[in-house]
Amino acid sequence: MITVKEIAKMCDVSPSTVSNILNGRPNVSEATRKRVLEVVKETGYQPNIFASSMRKQITRTIGIIAEDLGQFSTTPMLEAAMACCEEHNYRTIIMNLRMYDKWADTWYHDERKLQSMLVPVLNELESVKVGGVIYIAGHGRVIHCLPEDFALPTIVAYALSENERYPSVVLDDEKGGYDMMKYLISRGHRRIGIIAGVMDNLHTQERLAGCQRALFEESIPYNPECTYYGDWERKSGFLGAKKLYAQDVTAIWCMNDLMAGGAYDYAREKGIGIGRELSILGYDNRQVSEYLYPGLTTNELPLKSIGFQSAEMLIDILEGRRDIADTKPVKVPCKLIVRDSVGLLC
Amino acid sequence: MITVKEIAKMCDVSPSTVSNILNGRPNVSEATRKRVLEVVKETGYQPNIFASSMRKQITRTIGIIAEDLGQFSTTPMLEAAMACCEEHNYRTIIMNLRMYDKWADTWYHDERKLQSMLVPVLNELESVKVGGVIYIAGHGRVIHCLPEDFALPTIVAYALSENERYPSVVLDDEKGGYDMMKYLISRGHRRIGIIAGVMDNLHTQERLAGCQRALFEESIPYNPECTYYGDWERKSGFLGAKKLYAQDVTAIWCMNDLMAGGAYDYAREKGIGIGRELSILGYDNRQVSEYLYPGLTTNELPLKSIGFQSAEMLIDILEGRRDIADTKPVKVPCKLIVRDSVGLLC
DNA sequence: TTGTAAGCGTTATCAA
């Protein structure tokens, strides 16, 4: 393996000079710089990262932890975060906890499981001297898993951190719920059913709050009977639609596209015309939403934006342009995607 | 930062003893081992990876390069590969080239673009001293991008490497095409249309070969007129279905689920009963395939298996159980997923 | 069973 020493010898200079040149320090004559760079290129010399990091004690690296890369929401955030880091000339190191892969969905209520995976990863990131961490949650919720004594600046993406030391960038679910309702109302709907997510889920609660604000604004009473709590899965959308349709709703808003798919199943089974007799509205803008028939009107998650903003925020902190203390949770709005599943009611 | 030296001092032993204990060497008395481990735990000591890697010159790390994490096929392979590495106690380092993100789909025919992204990453992996590399292609094809002089053992997943130095693990597309055809034939179909992928694509060619073998076995002549070359996108499925349906086919096999979605669009537009008047068969088993109506019968890609086997193969090579020289491409079969889009023809 | 000392490749300091 070729080293600075050898480069130095080949150029008849000292190792320090080579190092100075390689690190772009100014106190070097143009002639030697040229000579050395030449040789470096010729030999294909690669600095030894370990040696240099050990000596410098810093690495211009950002650690990105994904709770589960397999989640549909994760990769867009990840790629956007990486793009941002790249722009600012930080390298990234990706750690994948594979929580779903290992524990299906029994982990996010069980801090122990999460801790057991997370702590070693945090240690590893500390020991490779990353400057900061972006934690990409695989499941939206309030998060407590980051230890109080973790020293590195850390941004939580997609989940809400309650710890002030860890700012978060999350969906604006309240606005999302509000927008969905407003849209349905603008299309003439008044009796609206809701297929919500799991009841104690953060998305569920926030979206419901927004939805109630919209109803209140329009002086439409909120009828709890018209909210069915599903489990985010297709089947529960079917069951919810069944129950709500019996209550004469003209539209159903499903808190994700998969449950909307279940509502489609029900409508199809009963021969109910989607977008005519019954309007259906989704959430997430998953790929399935454009393949459902008729195309599902839904709300696009700003995943790339969340990822990008998380990285931006972290870099701002690392470079002293922003203080971690006065960083409130950032809420990023979704975007309505209109297709054909919501009819105009006269 | 706490170091071996300090641990040593606190335990009244020498740094080498601490190091020996930490590295599980046998020549240490039970008493001191216990004492040292105690202190290590108390202090939360973390060995400095840079120092130790620099000294040991090896890292028990495998580099995983993804051409694009955003591809639906990539994460399952990646997670399975990581699981395998974890089982064998290798750490992984993930590099994401983000080719689609950067270049849309103008890159896989342009070696220059790929090289410009890949070479620095390869260098970086060499300089962090990974033992070997798993290269996860984002696009199935024959691959030439790995430089002749790259020293590390490398497995190519999902794409076929023509270089003998880089074994690959790929889909068994020939068998896939064969199986699809055999299935349609077993359901009584004789006039079968094919919506293929791009013509010069590897998947397209192999699947077509398999399909022709099946036809030959059944003494059904292959009619090139009944093959429409699409571009893997939904729209081309629509156009293909239009053309083929005019030729009185009773079934159409689409080489991916998205084009099958396009074929559904056409059938719906014309009021053709899918699974009755016209059978449609897909490929990939993407999530959309179960949300299409009726459910799309399709062929599940063995992505996890490809990822896992790639990692296994690499580890076998690293640990001397297998020689890189006599490693032929591994072809992994798909699995037929029967839903409701293919009818039984009497 | 334990300790001493050298060295991994780089960079920072300070002197030339």
Next chain:
DNA sequence: TTGATAACGCTTACAA
């Protein structure tokens, strides 16, 4: 503008 030297934290011969 350049070079000698020490130091980063760890591991490993080899000596005790």
